[in-house]
Amino acid sequence: MNLGEGVRLVSFGILALIVLGGALGVVLAPSMVHAAFLLGLVFVGMSGLYLLLNADFVAAAQILIYVGAVNVLLLFAIMLVNRRIPDAAAGKRGLRNTIAGFVCLFVFGSLVNGVVRVPWPISTETPIANSTLRIGEQFFSYYLLPFEAVSILLLLALVGAIILARREFVPDRTESGDQPLVLPERPRAEMDETPKLPETTGRR
Amino acid sequence: MLTVNFFLAVGAALFCIGIYGLVTSRNAVRVLMSIELLLNAVNLNFLAFSSYVDPVNIRGQLFTIFIIAVAAAEAAIGLAIVLAIYRNRNTIDMENFNLLRW
Amino acid sequence: MFVLSGYDYLLVFLLVSALVPLIALGLSAVFRPKIVSAFRKSTYESGIEPRGDSWIQFNIRYYMFALVFVIFDIETVFLYPWAVAFDKVGLLAFIEALIFIAILVIGLVYAWRKGALEWT
DSSP states (O other): OOOOHHHHHHHHHHHHHHHHHHHHHHHHHHHHHHHHHHHHHHHHHHHHHHHHTHHHHHHHHHHHHHHIIIIHHHHHHHHHHHOOOOOHHHHHHHHHHHHHHHHHHHHHHHHHHHHHHOOOOOOOSSOSSSSSHHHHHHHHTHHHHHHHHHHHHHHHHHHHHHHHOOOOOOOOSSSSSSSSSOOOTOOOHHHHTTSSSHHHHTOO | OHHHHHHHHHHHHHHHHHHHHHHHOHHHHHHHHHHHHHHHHHHHHHHHHHHOOOTOOOOHHHHHHHHHHHHHHHHHHHHHHHHHHHHHOOOBBBBGGOOTTT | OOOOSSSHHHHHHHHHHHHHHHHHHHHHHHHSOOOOOTTTTOOTTSOOOOOSSSSOOOOOHHHHHHHHHHHHHHHHHHHHHHHHHHHHHHHHHHHHHHHHHHHHHHHHHHHHHHTTTOOO
C-alpha cells in the first residue's frame, strides 16, 4: 500500500507550515529555551519532508542526530549560559532588523524566481526503494575516502570540544588561602560540610 | 501534484529565515541555531534533487548524511567555543565578541 | 514518484497519537475547576516549598555527556548502512569499517582519560 497523491500534497503543506513557522519561532522567540524546542519541531518536520522525498534512512538519521543529540546539546548549552542579555540599543536594532528582513525577502524572491524559471532535468526512472542498501554500497565504493575522513573529523571534534569545554569555572578564592581548591559543581551534601566556602553553584 | 519546485521553495524560505536569524541575533547560541536552519535548507535541496533528478544513484542522500555529520560536529565545537567565551568574558552577546577586532 | 511503502500506517499512527493528548488535555480543560491563585503558578516540588528559579544553571558535566553522545550517535548512523549492505560490500569494507571504529575508539579513550565520562 502507498500514500495517495492528495494525502502527500496535504502532508507536504502541513509539514511546510510546521517547518517555516517553527523556523520563524526559532529566529524571533524571545526565550532561548522556547527557540531550542521550536528548533526540535523544525527538525522533526524536516524529517517528514525527507520521507516525502523517498529518503527514509536520511529521515531516521535526521531524527537520531538532530532531534536526539544536537538539540539536547543546544539545550544543555543554553542551560549553562542562561542569562538574559540586556537589550541596550533596541531602537537602532529595530531599523537594522527591518533592513535585514527586506534583504532576506529580496533574496527569497530571487531564489524562487530562479527555481521557477530553470527547467530542471527531471528523471523519469523509478526511484529505488531500498535506499539504505544503496547508501551502504556507495559508502564503500565511491565514497570510501569521505567515509574515513568523517571518522577523523569526529575524532577532532570530540577532542577539540573536550579541550574547549573541559575547564571548570574558576573557583572563587577563600580568604585564608590554604583551603583546597574546590570545584564549584560539587554535590550539595559536600557543600554543606564546608560552610565557609562561597556559594558558587547559584551563579547565573 | 508535488513537484521539485515545492521543495525548493520551502528550502529557499528556510534558508532566508536562517540568514535573517544569523544576521540579526545577538545571542551566540541563537546564531548557531540559525546555522543549523541553513544547513537543513541545504539538505532539503540536496534531497529534492536526489529524488527528482538522480533517483537511482541517490548521491544527494549521501551528501546529506555527510552534511548532517559535519553539522553535528560543528554544533559541538561551536557550543564549546561559546561556553569557553562565556567562561572568560561572562557574556554570550555577539557584539561583545570583539577581541579580534582592530 | 513516491516508492516507500508502509508509511500510511505511520500517518495513521501519528494522527491517533496526536489526538490522544489533545483529547485528554481538552477534556480536563473543560471539566477542571477554574481557580486562580499564586500557588497555582508556583513550581510543584513534591509538596515542599520551591526554592529558587526553575531555570537553573546546569552542571557542565551534562554538556560533556551530550557531546560524547553526539559523536557516537553519528558513528552509529554511519555504521548502519554498512551493516545493511554487509553481504554485498565484502571483506575490504569490513577492514575499512574497523579502521573507522578504531579512529573513534581513540576519541573514546581520550574522553575517558580526560574525565569527560566521570560524574563527580
